Amino acid sequence: MCSFDPKRKNILLINPWIYDFTAYDFWLKPLGLLYIASILRRQTSCRLHFIDCLDRFHPLVEKKPKSKADGRGHFPKEEVPKPEVLKNVPRRYSRYGIPLQLFLHELDQAPVPDLVLITCTMTYWYPGVQAVVELVREKFGSVPIILGGIYATLATDHALRFSGADVVLPGPSENKILPVVKQILGDGHVREAEFRTFKDLPRPAYDLLPAKGWLPLLTSRGCPFRCTFCAGPLLYDRFEQSHPSETAADIGRLFQQFGTRHFSFYDDALLLNKDAHIIPIFEEVVRRGWPVSFHTPNGLHIREIDQGLAFLMKKAGVRSIYLSQESLDAAVIREACPKVAEGDLEKAIVCLEKAGYKRDDINVYLIAGLPNQEVAGIKESILHVRRLGANVRMAYFSPLPGTPVWQDLVDKGVLKKDADPLLYNKLAFPYLWGDFSAGDFESLRKILISTQ
Numbered sequence: 001m002c003s004f005d006p007k008r009k010n011i012l013l014i015n016p017w018i019y020d021f022t023a024y025d026f027w028l029k030p031l032g033l034l035y036i037a038s039i040l041r042r043q044t045s046c047r048l049h050f051i052d053c054l055d056r057f058h059p060l061v062e063k064k065p066k067s068k069a070d071g072r073g074h075f076p077k078e079e080v081p082k083p084e085v086l087k088n089v090p091r092r093y094s095r096y097g098i099p100l101q102l103f104l105h106e107l108d109q110a111p112v113p114d115l116v117l118i119t120c121t122m123t124y125w126y127p128g129v130q131a132v133v134e135l136v137r138e139k140f141g142s143v144p145i146i147l148g149g150i151y152a153t154l155a156t157d158h159a160l161r162f163s164g165a166d167v168v169l170p171g172p173s174e175n176k177i178l179p180v181v182k183q184i185l186g187d188g189h190v191r192e193a194e195f196r197t198f199k200d201l202p203r204p205a206y207d208l209l210p211a212k213g214w215l216p217l218l219t220s221r222g223c224p225f226r227c228t229f230c231a232g233p234l235l236y237d238r239f240e241q242s243h244p245s246e247t248a249a250d251i252g253r254l255f256q257q258f259g260t261r262h263f264s265f266y267d268d269a270l271l272l273n274k275d276a277h278i279i280p281i282f283e284e285v286v287r288r289g290w291p292v293s294f295h296t297p298n299g300l301h302i303r304e305i306d307q308g309l310a311f312l313m314k315k316a317g318v319r320s321i322y323l324s325q326e327s328l329d330a331a332v333i334r335e336a337c338p339k340v341a342e343g344d345l346e347k348a349i350v351c352l353e354k355a356g357y358k359r360d361d362i363n364v365y366l367i368a369g370l371p372n373q374e375v376a377g378i379k380e381s382i383l384h385v386r387r388l389g390a391n392v393r394m395a396y397f398s399p400l401p402g403t404p405v406w407q408d409l410v411d412k413g414v415l416k417k418d419a420d421p422l423l424y425n426k427l428a429f430p431y432l433w434g435d436f437s438a439g440d441f442e443s444l445r446k447i448l449i450s451t452q
Contacts, residue, residue, distance in 0.1 A: 008046060008047055009044075009045070009047070009114040009189050010111040011040060011046045011047070011048050011049070011114065011117060012050075012110055013036075013037055013048060013050045013051070013116075013117045014118045014119075014132055014136070015033060015051070015052045015053055015119060016118060016119075017098075017103075017128040017132070018054065018128055019096075019125060019127035020094070020122075020425065021091040021093055021094075021428075022091075022427065023075055023077070024074060024075070025072060026072055027071055027072060027216065027264035027295055029216045030052070030119050031204060031218060033117065033119040033148075033149075034205045034206060034208065035174065035204050036148070036173060037204070037205035038202040038203060038205040039174060039178065039193075040177070040178075042193075043178055043190060043193050044191070045188075046181075046185070048208070049110045051103065051107070052209070052210070053098055053103055054075065054096070054098075055097075055098060055211070056075055056076065056211075057210060060102055061098060070293065071264070075097055076097065076099065077097075079092050079093065080093060083127065088432065089425075089428050089431045091427060103132075107136070107139045107140075113140060114184075115181065115185060116143055116146070117145075117147075117177075118133070118145060118148075118149075118165065119148055119149035120150065120152065120163075121149060122398075123151045123154050124398070124423075126151050126158070126421060127422075130162070133163065133165060144166050144167070145166050145167070146169060147163050148169040150235065151421070152170050153235055154231055154235075154400055154402060155401055156168055156170045158420075171235070172221075172235075175194060175195055178190055178192045198241070198242065199246075203250060206254065212258035212259070213260060213261065213262060214262035214263065214295075215258070215260050215262075215264070216265075217247070217263050217265050218265075218267060219242045219247045219267055220240060220267045220268075220277070221236045221238075221239070221240050222240060223239060223268040224269065225301075227326070227337050227338065227339065228336040228337075228403060228405045229367070229370060229403055231401075234400075234402045241272075244277055244278075244280035244281045245280070245284070247281050248288075251281075251290065251292065255290050262295065263294050264294075265294065265295065265298065266297075267298060269301060271300055271301050271309070272304065274304055282318075286312070291317075293317045293319040295318075296322045297320070298322070298324075299365050300321070302323050302325060302339075302340055303339070303341065303344045305347075305351055309351075310357075314355040314357060322364075323348060324339065324340070325344075325364050325365060325381075327366060327373075327378075328345070328366075328380070328381040328384050328385070329373070330342070332370065332373060336405070345364065349362060349388055361391075362389075362390040363390065363391045364392055364393065366381050366393070366395065367394075367395045367396075367397055368444055369396050369397030369429055369430070371405060371408065371435060372435065375436065375443070375444070382394075382447055392448060392452075396426040396429075398424050398429075399424050400424070401424075
C-alpha cells in the first residue's frame with residue numbers, strides 16, 4: 001500500500017449479479033477485478049472495499065445452495081420479470097447471487113466511496129450492472145463509477161449508452177485504470193505505472209475474496225488460434241505466458257497462506273508451449289508434494305495431450321478434464337475451429353486413460369447453434385463422443401460482437417450491429433433468430449439425456 005496522502009480515499013469494487021435464464025458457479029470469480037484491485041493497492045493510497053454479489057458462501061445467506069467439494073455449486077436465485085426483448089423465450093428469468101437486501105446491507109457497511117469500480121463478464125449479463133449502478137446511485141449519489149470487463153470490451157457503445165457508468169474501460173485495463181483514477185481522485189493519491197507484459201502484473205488480490213478454498217489461476221493471456229466464434233483475440237491481441245517458477249510459487253503460497261486446495265485454470269491456451277510452461281509448473285507441484293487439485297473449465301487444446309503430459313497431469317492433481325473439441329463435423333472444424341484435427345480426440349482419450357483417468361470422467365466440449373451448423377452433425381458428434389466413453393458438455397453458441405461469426409450475422413441482416421446484447425443469450429437463439437428451431441433445441445437436449 002502506497003501512502004501518498006494522509007487523507008486516504010475509498011474505492012468500492014463490485015462484482016454484480018447475473019441476470020439470466022440459468023447460471024451455475026463453474027469456478028467463477030472476478031479475476032480481472034482482482035488484478036485491478038492489486039494494482040490499485042500497490043499504486044495508490046486508497047482503501048479498497050469489495051462486494052461480491054456472487055458470493056455463495058456469504059455468512060448471511062440463510063439458505064446455502066448445494067455445493068461440491070471442489071468449489072462448484074448453485075447460486076441463490078430469485079425470479080425477476082423477463083426483459084421485453086426476451087418475452088418470447090419460454091423460460092424463467094432470474095437474478096443469481098446474494099439476496100437484494102443483503103447487497104443493500106453490504107452497501108450500508110461499506111465506507112462512503114470516492115470511486116466505484118464494477119466488472120461484467122457476459123455481454124448479456126449487463127442488467128446486473130444496471131441494477132448495481134442504480135442502487136449505488138441511490139445510496140451514494142453522484143459518486144464516479146468505472147465499468148470494465150468483457151461486456152465493456154465487446155459492447156462498448158452499448159455500455160456507454162445504457163450501463164449508467166461514468167467511465168467505460170474496454171480491453172485490458174492495467175494501463176488505463178491508474179490515469180483515470182488519478183484524474184478523478186487527484187495527483188496526490190496515485191502513482192502511475194506501466195505494465196508492459198503479463199509478467200509485470202502484480203498477483204491478484206485474492207485476500208479480498210471471503211472464501212478461498214478454491215481460487216482461479218491465470219498462467220497466460222491470449223490464444224494464437226483464431227476460431228471464428230471466439231472473442232479471445234479481441235480481449236487480448238497476443239499470447240503471453242507467466243514465468244513457470246513464479247506460478248508454481250504462487251500455488252504453494254496460496255496453499256500455505258489460505259489453505260487453498262482447488263485451483264481453476266482460466267487460461268485459453270494452457271497447454272501451448274508445454275515443455276517450457278505447464279510441464280515445469282506441474283513438475284514443481286509434484287516435487288513439492290502439495291495436496292492440491294486442478295480444474296480446467298476453459299478447456300484444453302487436445303492435440304497437446306501426449307502420454308507424458310497425461311501421466312504428469314494425473315500425478316500433479318489435475319482432477320477435472322475438459323477438452324475443447326467443439327465439433328467432430330469436418331466442415332465445422334475446417335471453417336471455424338483450426339485448433340483440432342481428425343484423430344486428435346481419440347489419441348488424447350487413450351493417453352488420459354493410460355495415465356489413470358476413467359473415460360467417463362473426461363468431458364468434451366461440443367458447440368451447438370453456429371450459423372449453418374447442421375443439427376444432424378451435432379447429434380453425430382454427441383454420439384461419437386459417447387462411443388468413445390467420454391462425457392459431452394454442450395456449449396450453446398452465443399454471438400460475440402466483433403468476431404467473424406457475429407460480423408457474418410450482421411452482414412446477412414440476422415442481427416443488427418447495435419442489437420441489444422440480451423439477444424446474444426445462449427438460450428435465446430432457438431426462439432428468436434437462430435437457424436435452430438425450438439424443436440431442434442429440444443431434440444438435442446433429449447439425445448444428451450439419453451446418452452448420459
